[in-house]
Amino acid sequence: MTSFTYSGEEDGRQIVPIETECLTIAETIQVLPIRFCNRHHDHLQEVVFSSGISLRCIPDYAFYHCRVLRDIVLPPTVTAIGDFAFGVCKALAEFKFPEGLKTIGRYSFANCGMTHLRMPALLEVITERAFAGCDSLRDAELPDGLKVIGVASFCACAELAELRLPSTVEIIEGNAFAGCSSLETADFPKGLKQIGRLAYFDARSLESVAIPSSVKEIEEGAFSECSSLKEVVLVNGYLRVIEAAAFASCSSLQSIRIPLSVDDIGYDAFANCTSLVSVEFPEVFSEDFTPEFRGGRVFSDCTLLTNIAVPPSIELEESTFGGCTLLEEAFGETSVIQGVRSRFSEYEAHKACYNGSEFSLIVAIKILRECSGPPRHYDYKLFDPFGMTPFHILLSAAKKKPDLLDLLLKEYPSLVLGCTNLQGIFPVEYLLSSWTRESRSFAQTALEKWMVHDMASWGLEEWRSSMSRMVDSVLNDDLDAENRRNALREAHLSMMKYELKEATSLLEMWLWKMEMHSVRNGAKRMALDRPTSRSRCGATFIIPMIVDYLWAEGCWYWGNKRGLSA
Structure with missing residues (x-):
């Protein structure tokens, strides 16, 4: 390896041979020259600083474009690294920052080959594009005390998957993590004040x-094109503005709850969120909630949007729901605005579930029960214009409400959970696509009530055990959304098959009982409890033989009636 010791300049010129591979910086050096490498001088692999050197700054461009530089350890006296200082050092896989470092310049490590970062404790600001384009960077440790993550500072770090934001961070500037396609979490600190334009694009x-x-504004395009984003939690506080395209094209987002503090929602804020089903506004008829839908198209091309009702105090443009095909089918293309304003005018239970009010739901059920009367009071206003039951409204919502779910499960028979809306979707399916610990708990409660508990009053114990196992398969955390939905459909088909067996066996038992009661030989009547009757009349053995034929003939009809296919 060709070596050279740099001890200063002669006649104003830096004397470093072009072929130098290992460069030693003499301890007498206090100021480095600008740029050791260029396109004609690109052999430098190692830099060694002599012990005792008191260097305090690595100047702008000092090692810029040293593409084969792989080994350098800065002296502990360095407190500042200048702009572009190590930019495009593609071979630099490891770098240890001096503990006393306070300043990192713009583009200082842009397009480097580092795989891990451990930032120094005194650093308060990561400046513009400091680590942009570091496409091998997998994780970074940011120091407590860091306040600002600058413009595009980690932009296009495609392998960055692990990053904990310190509690001291107050500002995330524009494009800070744009193009970080492997980043799975964003654990924002409680004191965060700003999420900049295209910050997580x-x-x-x-x-x-x-x-x-603490955040006052989500700036333009901050989370646009986050195609795996399933859950967004916005809380009531200082948040006033959701800027244009803030969540545009978040194609996995299913639901969003707009807090009361928001008074300005920008153009295309949730446009093209093609999985968005539910948008919740606080208290649909609250006069305190009057956000401005600035520029229209706020929910344009949200093709699955069905669970939405807009307070009458909000002014809407015709383009607000442009391309929302299910809304247009339900209300007509020219009357969507009026439709979402009067969505729950005749559906008090649905409205109570939408607003999340247990008291309102209790009152609604009482009123509707009195209007409908026994014995099938759960039929009252069960399906809204979208064919959605109160369970659909509740289980598609962004905020989970266990008290309301318990109340609905007490009021409505579990078979209502088997009702599909106009799109053939079960209420529980809204939980399956956006799988979190909270949604799992809700799904388990609903599925066990629907498919397992009520089996105790009919059928065989082995049927109940089988259904319990199938429910467990739906709740398997290792499944993706599509396989989880398939598991639900399989469980429902099995449940329908058991229902057919039950109905057929009850008919068989009824006929057998009639025959037993008509005997003329004076034989003593037998006990006619269900398990005994099953066995004695042969239903336990005969029914499994004939039900496959009945199932093949009948499941297509029943499946389509319930929004299924065999």
Whole structure:
């Protein structure tokens, strides 16, 4: 390896041979020259600083474009690294920052080959594009005390998957994590004040975000194109503005709850969120909630949007729901605005579930029960214009409400959970696509009530055990959304098959009982409890033989009636 010791300049010129591979910086050096490498001088692999050197700054461009530089350890006296200082050092896989470092310049490590970062404790600001384009960077440790993550500072770090934001961070500037396609979490600190323009644009692995109450504005395009984003939590606090395209094209987002503090929602804010089913506004008829839908198209091309009702105090443009095909089918293309305003005018239970009010739901059920009367009071206003039951409204909502679910399960028979809406979707399915610990708990409660508990009053114990196992398979955390939905459909088909067996066996038992009662030989009547009757009349053995034929003939009809296919 060709070596050279740099001890200063002669006649104003830096004397470093072009072929130098190992460069030693003499201890007498206090100021480095600008740029050791260029396109004609690109052999430098190792830099060694002599012990005792008192160097305090690595100047702008000092090692810029040293593409084969792989080994350098800065002296502990260095407190500042200048702009572009190590930019495009593609071979630099490891780098240890001096503990006393306070300043990192713009583009200082852009397009480097580092795989891990451990930032120094005194650093308060990561400046513009400091680590942009470091496409091998997998994780970074940021120091407590860091306040600002600058413009595009980690932009296009495609392998960055692990990053904990310190509790001291107050500002995330524009494009800070744009294009970080492997980043799965964004654990925002409680004191965060700003999420800048396009801050997480195209962070396509990001699955959930919870915006702290300290944030006043989510800037333009901040989370646009986050195609895996399933959960967004917005809490009531200082948040006033959701800027244009803030969540545009978040194609996995199923539901969103707009807090009361928001008074301005920008153009295309949730446009093209093609999985968005539910948008919740606080208290549909609250006069305190009057956000401005600035520029229209706020929910344009949200093709699955059905669970939405807009307070009458909000002014809407015709383009607000442009391309929302299910809304247009339900209300007519020219009357969508009126439709979402009067969505729950005749559906008090649905409205109570939408607003999340247990008291309102109790009152609604009482009123509707009195209007409908026994014996099938659960039929009252069960399906709204979208064919949605109160369970659909509740289980598709962004905020989970266990008290309301318990109340509905007490009021409505479990078979209502087997009702599909106009799109053939079961209420529980809304929980399966956006799988979190909370949604899992809700799904388990609903599925066990629907498919397992009520089996105790009919059928065989082995049927109940089988259904319990199938429910467990739906709740398997290792399944993706599609396989989980398939498991639900399989469980429902099995349940229908058991229902057919039950109905057929009851008919068989009824006929057998009639025959036993008509005997003329004076034989003593037998006990006619269900398990005994099953066995004695042969239903336990005969029914499994004939039910497959009945199932093949009948399941197509029943399946389509319930929104299924065999």
